[in-house]
Amino acid sequence: AAGVIQSPRHLIKEKRETATLKCYPIPRHDTVYWYQQGPGQDPQFLISFYEKMQSDKGSIPDRFSAQQFSDYHSELNMSSLELGDSALYFCASSLVARGTEAFFGQGTRLTVV
Amino acid sequence: GENVEQHPSTLSVQEGDSAVIKCTYSDSASNYFPWYKQELGKGPQLIIDIRSNVGEKKDQRIAVTLNKTAKHFSLHITETQPEDSAVYFCAASHGAGTALIFGKGTTLSVSS
Numbered sequence: 123a124a125g126v127i128q129s130p131r132h133l134i135k136e137k138r139e140t141a142t143l144k145c146y147p148i149p150r151h152d153t154v155y156w157y158q159q160g161p162g163q164d165p166q167f168l169i170s171f172y173e174k175m176q177s178d179k180g181s182i183p184d185r186f187s188a189q190q191f192s193d194y195h196s197e198l199n200m201s202s203l204e205l206g207d208s209a210l211y212f213c214a215s216s217l218v219a220r221g222t223e224a225f226f227g228q229g230t231r232l233t234v235v
Numbered sequence: 236g237e238n239v240e241q242h243p244s245t246l247s248v249q250e251g252d253s254a255v256i257k258c259t260y261s262d263s264a265s266n267y268f269p270w271y272k273q274e275l276g277k278g279p280q281l282i283i284d285i286r287s288n289v290g291e292k293k294d295q296r297i298a299v300t301l302n303k304t305a306k307h308f309s310l311h312i313t314e315t316q317p318e319d320s321a322v323y324f325c326a327a328s329h330g331a332g333t334a335l336i337f338g339k340g341t342t343l344s345v346s347s
Binding site: 126153155163164165166167170172177178180212214216218219221223224225226227228229 | 267269271277278279280281284286324331332333334335336337338339340
């Protein structure tokens with residue numbers, strides 16, 4: 123079965139640079155969630171989109187923005203990167219009509235140097 | 236906002252034993268409680284979930300129980316196997332499209 127696809131899998135950026143992470147949800151899923159996971163920590167919710175509209179917002183820094191496009195893929199844009207932004211970034215998707223089951227991608231490991 | 240507490244943080248069992256992980260939540264509006272298994276370097280994998288209108292759910296060796304009054308839910312794994320070794324996270328949400336709030340995770344080690 124098709125899963126959530128994230129790209130790139132690994133990304134190395136320098137401080138103050140910009141990064142764009144992409145997420146392709148499971149086909150026909152209408153909701154996308156973004157999470158940040160530091161080493162040894164639990165996933166922290168950043169933001170979610172349902173039918174291309176922001177549906178919930180968590181601890182997303184003002185330097186980050188995200189959107190969901192007409193084909194339901196989503197992008198997380200991160201600017202003025204800081205060393206503390208180094209983490210695993212996960213995207214998850216769900217189909218609201220089927221309930222809340224959220225399926226996660228394999229993540230993007232962002233390293234800021 | 237919602238706060239999810241998870242215990243224990245580490246759990247070591249012998250192969251064939253049972254493992255129990257417990258979580259409590261603070262927001263009575265939460266109505267969906269999934270459990271995820273995460274292996275090193277991989278994304279969280281949904282293993283079982285329960286909704287607030289159900290008290291117990293079982294899937295082979297895995298079961299989850301929910302006590303809405305006490306605001307706690309538990310994961311039970313029977314006949315543990317070495318491949319069950321991973322980090323397990325509980326989570327809670329208000330429903331479809333809303334954030335999953337995770338517990339801090341439990342590192343389960345199953346030794347043969």
